[in-house]
Amino acid sequence: MPETPRYIEALGQAMADEMERDDSVITLGVDVGAAGGVYGVTKGLQERFGPERVRDTPIAEAGVVGAAVGAAMAGLRPIVEIMYMDFASVCLDPIVNQAAKLRYMTGGGVKVPVVFRTQTGGGRSGGAQHSQSLEGMLAHFPGLRVFCPADARDAHDLLVAAVRDDSPVCFVENRRLYPRRSEDWDRDSLPPGLPRVVRQGDELTVVTWGRMVSETTRALEHVEGPGADPEIIDLRTLVPLDLSLVSDSVSRTGRCLVVHEAVESYGPGAEIVARIIDQALYYLDGPVERFGALPTPVPYSPTLEAEMLPTHESIARRLTAVATA
């Protein structure tokens, strides 16, 4: 049986297929063309589709992202790469004040079919300006969709969906997942908005996304007794988000833990916990908690970073705590 694609290859395949299918799809960003991307996601695309559609840009993120938004309004479907998610802060205006709002401000007069491809990935000493998880911030802005694929299959399916979406999509990859293959590449495709049960269980429900999905699965290696049988649900996308699968699960297990790599304070977990409590309050037997990174900038030193981010060891302790609370 041939090997299934790695996460990084699935992304490149999705982009190539969409560019082949639709001439209006282009990609642009710093080093995405001749160099094939800083991690190689766009490798081979410029050879195949040419420098007009696979476009290297100056290091001018605000201009480049703004131009992608303008191009989307004028008939293209650009995939613009923001090399590290932290760099979103140097080009927030075209994302937040332009892309997110233009359809609404024009009363539906324009479509803004742009994909902001970016990646994060704490835990490898990238330092405070190359490691943040900002998906919660982006999800806060009405008008933006936010996709966070946790495995190769969703990297492919969600990127295809993002390109075909007529609304702006923030597509958040995790670079630590790039070399990994799906455990079940041949599973049925799911649209954005629908979570996926990664592991069935009865004791509590864990809600997570991105790299924390596999980190939570790995945490089970450390749990014996209480907390060893969680149901693990991958949200896949923060916007849109249909939580009915999650609330059904929590209604059955009675307890819930939301795990994310983003900083916990004012983080996306608070929103999800609040929604779960709204939907499942009368079925709860225990806590609905969140577990994210400590409220510090991401530190450089490995010992400090391991303390700051959720890890399989610390998630294991939280599983037991929630199961026994």
Place this chain on the structure above:
Amino acid sequence: MASAATATGPAGELRDLYGTMARIRAFEERVAKHFRDGDIHGFVHVSIGQEAVAAGACAALQRDDLITTTHRGHGHCIAKGADPERMFAELFGRATGLCGGKGGSMHIADPALGILGANGIVGAGIPLAAGAGLAARVRGDGRVALAFFGEGAVHCGAFHEGVTLAVAWSLPVVFVCENNGYAEFTRSDAWGGPTLIARAESYGLPANSVAGDDPIAVRSAVAEAAARARAGEGPCFVEARAVRFAGHYEGDPQQYRSEEEFAAREQHDPLLLSRDGLGAELADELRRAAEEEMDDAVAAALDAPYPEPATVRDDVYA
């Protein structure tokens, strides 16, 4: 290039430009009045004194060319062909407005006419126009994108980055910098530095400075730039020097301006300056027609319904 000049000769060209300027003036005077009367909500910025820039620049464009504009964008929209009744309706917050009442003055747009929108963020339209030019290039549809912005915007990063991209990629973009002398409340010479033309040329942009109270001068400079852009020869920069007659926003007490400065404004009134060339009789007739048109537009817009509250969540996503 299709324009009033080739269609009807020089006299016809001035008549058309004057007619557009008269319509903008009549529109903006009613905006000021209805802001005072409370029919217009929030913030509103009028372009009285700058009508020749809008009229001249848009006369040099084709119908499907694309523009981005600023918080002071009513004139650009009218000159690009937007319907004044639907513009007033937008400013009055009505359902029949160009944006269904969701945009207002600072976000007014008519994408069907290539008007990608006014913008509440100074400079933000510049990269958007570069991207619209990129789309025109990739699609090969022959369109040109034009960014209107003020001289205050040249200090912001969006100008530097947008221009850098347009030059690097030789995009079909025309940058029209309306120099009205003030960045909000502050005189634009407060910051020193090189002139607008020197700045533009430093990026490798062909640059031309014209009297922004002369619609024919603006039209010919922009027509030349647009023709270059359409021919694949890349972007150009046009500075149009004009005077902002009103405050930064309606209600601005303008304590930063002297009596002498107020008194001197008329010397740069594009409608007065073009009046003799056109002939007083025809000029007055065009002014009267514009007044009537805008009175009718206001009346119809004031009669229009407000949006249904239940539509508040429509069009957040496509």
